[in-house]
Amino acid sequence: MAQETKLKRKDLKKPDQFLATSNEFLIFLDRYKTILLSVLFGLFLAWGGFLFLSSQQKAEDLEMESLYFQMIQKVNESKSQSADELISQLNSLFQEFKDGNQKLRAGLLLADTQYRNQRYDDALASFTTVQDHAPPGTLDYFLAHSGIAHSYEAKKDFTQAIAQYKKIIDQPGDFPLFYTYLGLSRCYEFSRDSKNSELILREMQNKFSKHAGLDQVNLSLKRLEGPA
Known part of the structure; x- marks a missing residue:
């Protein structure tokens, strides 16, 4: 038979470690409950704010994509319109964009349409705007810079075109x-x-x-x- 462990009177008088720890924890909570509640409330607000901002950003991205799709549709359906009408409509849509990658893409589409319709000064201005806002080394920056060079060439300003083509070649990147x-x-x-x-x-x-x-x-x- 297994030998039973006998409890001595002094062992029974010792405080229960679990109960002691629990009591200390409850005392701690009671003492600092205001601070703890404030921290928890702050974390709740931060998490709620993060979810709200994330939702807002997604909604904004969808709105910008919708505007860009409308611009593409205008270009594809432009056979029945004059160049001035098309460019005016594209420019109106472009003004609704908020700063970001979608606006850079929209700016390139507007500039390309202006270029194709021989509005070289307008195209040059639009390409320059995109280049000014696009991070160097990105595809948007490269395309805008190429558009600037081609616009100068189309304007027969070959000195400026040569300078721009050289700058593009000297830029780092794998374009x-x-x-x-x-x-x-x-x-x-x-x-x-x-x-x-x-x-x-x-x-x-x-x-x-x-x-x-x-x-x-x-x-x-x-x-x-x-x-x-």
């Missing part, structure tokens, strides 16, 4: 630069600087040897070199 180099060569040619135009094309032959558009480079180079 596709084939057509940037091609634009630079083209602007040199339009400026009657055939030597630099040829140098850019030869650089492209080495740099983009496997590019699908290399034939265009070779043809341009042959044309500049003239008959053998």
Whole structure:
């Protein structure tokens, strides 16, 4: 048989450790209940505020996406409209955007539409606005900078276009630069600087040897070199 443990009188007189700890905890709660309730209430408010702001942000994002979709629809359905009407409608929608990535995308769409409809000064202003607000090194920044260069080229301001194309090439990043180099060569040619135009094309032959558009480079180079 297992031996039973006998309790001594002095053991019975010892305070129960669990009850003692519980009493101390209750005393602590009673003493600091105001502070504890304030902390809990503050945490509750913070969590509620976080959920509210998160919900508001999602609603705002959906609203901006809806505006951007409306702009795309306007562009796709623009055959029955004049260029001025289309650009006016796009600009009105653009003004409703709040600062953020969606506004940058909307600005690029507006600028591209202005460019395609030969509103080069307006396109230049819109591309510049996007570039001013887009973080350097991002795709939005690169596209806006490319738009600026193309707008100067379309305005036949080849000096400015060359400067912008060079800046794009010198920027760090892994963005596709084939057509940037091609634009630079083209602007040199339009400026009657055939030597630099040829140098850019030869650089492209080495740099983009496997590019699908290399034939265009070779043809341009042959044309500049003239008959053998």
